[in-house]
Amino acid sequence: MRRALVLVAFLALLLTGCGAGADGPDDGVVRLRFQSLAWQKESVDVNRQLVKEWNAAHPGIRVEYVQGSWDSVHDQLLTSFEGGEAPDIIHDASDDLADFAYGGYLADLRPLLSERLLADIPARSWETTTFGEGVHGVPFLQEPRVIIANRRILESSGVRVPTPEHPWTWTEFRGIAQDLTRTMGPGRHAVAWPLKEPVSVSLNLGLSAGGRLFHRGEDGRVTVDLTEADTVVPGTIRDLVVTDRTAPRTTLGSGGSDTLPGFFAGKYAMVPLGFAYRQQIAQQAPEGFEWTVLPAPAGAAGLAQGVSPQTLSIAEASPHKKEAAAFLDFFLRPENMVRLALGDWMLPTGTTALADPSLHTARHGWATGAAVARQLRPAPAQSVRGYPEWKDKVATPAFQEYYSGAIDAGELRRRLVTDGNRVLARYQRK
Numbered sequence: 298m299r300r301a302l303v304l305v306a307f308l309a310l311l312l313t314g315c316g317a318g319a320d321g322p323d324d325g326v327v328r329l330r331f332q333s334l335a336w337q338k339e340s341v342d343v344n345r346q347l348v349k350e351w352n353a354a355h356p357g358i359r360v361e362y363v364q365g366s367w368d369s370v371h372d373q374l375l376t377s378f379e380g381g382e383a384p385d386i387i388h389d390a391s392d393d394l395a396d397f398a399y400g401g402y403l404a405d406l407r408p409l410l411s412e413r414l415l416a417d418i419p420a421r422s423w424e425t426t427t428f429g430e431g432v433h434g435v436p437f438l439q440e441p442r443v444i445i446a447n448r449r450i451l452e453s454s455g456v457r458v459p460t461p462e463h464p465w466t467w468t469e470f471r472g473i474a475q476d477l478t479r480t481m482g483p484g485r486h487a488v489a490w491p492l493k494e495p496v497s498v499s500l501n502l503g504l505s506a507g508g509r510l511f512h513r514g515e516d517g518r519v520t521v522d523l524t525e526a527d528t529v530v531p532g533t534i535r536d537l538v539v540t541d542r543t544a545p546r547t548t549l550g551s552g553g554s555d556t557l558p559g560f561f562a563g564k565y566a567m568v569p570l571g572f573a574y575r576q577q578i579a580q581q582a583p584e585g586f587e588w589t590v591l592p593a594p595a596g597a598a599g600l601a602q603g604v605s606p607q608t609l610s611i612a613e614a615s616p617h618k619k620e621a622a623a624f625l626d627f628f629l630r631p632e633n634m635v636r637l638a639l640g641d642w643m644l645p646t647g648t649t650a651l652a653d654p655s656l657h658t659a660r661h662g663w664a665t666g667a668a669v670a671r672q673l674r675p676a677p678a679q680s681v682r683g684y685p686e687w688k689d690k691v692a693t694p695a696f697q698e699y700y701s702g703a704i705d706a707g708e709l710r711r712r713l714v715t716d717g718n719r720v721l722a723r724y725q726r727k
Contacts, residue, residue, distance in 0.1 A: 325357070327620045332363040332384040334370060334607075335641070337576060343640035351627055358620045360386075371685065378402040378612070385615040386624065391425040391436055392497075392605035395680055398428035404611040405431035409622035414629060422646040425606055425675040434608030437629055438643045440572045441593070441669040442502060442602060443662065444488075448587040450566040454480050461592045461600065461668035467506065467533045470594040474543040477566050489548040489556045489565040490534055495696035496688045498569075500677045501603035503530045506596030510713075511677050518725050519681050521717040523710045529596055531699065532706070539702040549700050561586055569593065572666045576642040579661055590662025592669050600669055603676035606646055644670045683724030691717045 335344045341364075348362045363384055365373065371393055377383040378397065387403070397403050410432075415423075418436060426434035451458055456473050459465045465473065477487035492498060500510055506529035513519050537544040545565075548556050553570045554577060560568050561583055578588060592600055609628070611621045627633070634650035644666055645651050657664045678684045695712040698704045704712075 327358045327617050329358065329360045329386060329615075329617055329621055329624065330363050330384040331360050331386040331624070332365045332388055334365045334367050334388045336367065337573075337641065339576075339642075340637070340640040343636050347628055347633055347636070351624060355623075358617075358624070360624055374402075378614075381614060383612040383614060385612055385617060385621045387610040387612060389434070389608050389610065390605050391434060391608050392676055392678055392684065394426060394434050394608060394610065395428055395682055395684065397610075398431065398433040399682060402613055403433040404613045404615070404618055405433065406435065406611065406622070407432050409611065409618055410435070411622075411626045414626055417631070417647045417649055419646070419648060421674060422606060425604070425679050426608055426610075428680055434610040435625060435629060436606035436608050436646045437634060438607040438638060438641055439604045439646055439670065439673055440643045441604065441666060441673055442498070442569060443572055443593060443666065443669065444567050444569050444591040445560070445574065445578060446567045446589050446591050447560070447563065447565075448589045450477065450481065450563070451589070454566075458589075459591050459594075461665060464592045464595040464600055467529055467594045467596055471533055471536060471541065471543075474537055474567075475541055478541075478543040481563075481566060485564050485566075486545050487543045487565070488537060488567045488569070489551075489559060490538070490544050490569060490700070491551045491553045491556045492534075492549045492697070492700055493552045493555075494693070495549075495700060496692045497603075497605070497676070499531050499534075499696055501605075502593060503527055504601045504603045504674055504677065505594065505598055506530055507598045509677050511681050519721060521687075521714050521721065523713055526597065528706065531696070531709070535700055535702070538700055546701055549697065557581060567591075572644065572662075573642045575661050590665045592665060600672040601674050602669075602672065604673040605676045605679065607641075607643075681721065683721045686724075687717050687720045691720055 331348065333344045335341045345362055348360050351360055365388065370389060374383065374387065374397065383402070394403065414435065422436045423432060425436050426432055454477055456476060474487035481487065503510065506526050508524065508527035508529065510521060510523065510527050511519050512522050538546055538549065553574050556565065556568050557577060559565050575590065582588060593602060609625055611618050615621055629647070631647055631649035634645040634647050635653045635655065638645045638650065639655065644656065651667060651670060656667050691712055695709055699709040
């Protein structure tokens, strides 16, 4: 019996020691985990360097860099929240935050953030992370959609080259695609649409034509309604592919990177892409290849387009919210926001950082992106509960079939509206 009691006591001490070790040594140092989704080498290097600079200047608040992945972040965060193991500081995108915010997993940042940071980021950007009465993330990097074009093909064709001050309209864009395809010859197309993820492209570019798709009633409930304005951009894309054949069907299931070899080979004159793809093009384009960045076409609402900025949030369960907010304030100083933007080939949300001369050069189209950034608005789906399920189960297959010509506009409407509202209703039951 005595030996058994000694063994039990020893095991208890051992377990206690393991628990303390998991939380870090009891030395008075606050330890924070920062899960970053940076993946490009330049971006990872900047993120790690900023963490290193913080730790060197704040020995009492140590930040551990944890590498996450965009491919699995939603499920990984959900599991970590439910298991009580979420990182203190969370890197994500604003359109992924709604369910976490409404679920009580993310802290309201309003009483935590500095006045400097709150004032420096425009109200329209804060809208992307406002859910209910709280602000649950800091929007810090944004990526407009632009058109990357083969400069030689455009100039030799004689078509008008658009600028942010004088963009193409969607109707003009369709006509120019017809002209370019005729001059390029057999087997070549004016534009390649990489639409592996068709929903965000359709919704965000749709804002330029005045589309909203999601409508909030007086009772606060959100429903889907496909208005005439909502059909302008999807209808144009479908016309390019199915009616005019100025865009190939073969790229509809592709990601942006998949279209680059054909673009470099001259098979496509233009590819609509996110702004950050410029890095791949700059690094991978063959010697002598000339490319340029054009604004996306404009509609009734001008160059407006929806955006879901990258965000930084603080877990509600974190015992060190004040210290985490101090790190965010350092991490998102204007000079650091510029470094993050350059590392990710994106644009900062902060007005001071966005005015930095390095983001307004003609080289690699930075000036075009900065001009478009002033027209960015919250993506239509930002605060819609149930959006991930609506997107995956209803909208993605519906848009894919519509763009390929497998279904018509009437069937697209039935799926998005009728089937879609059934999904959203389940998330809005009281």
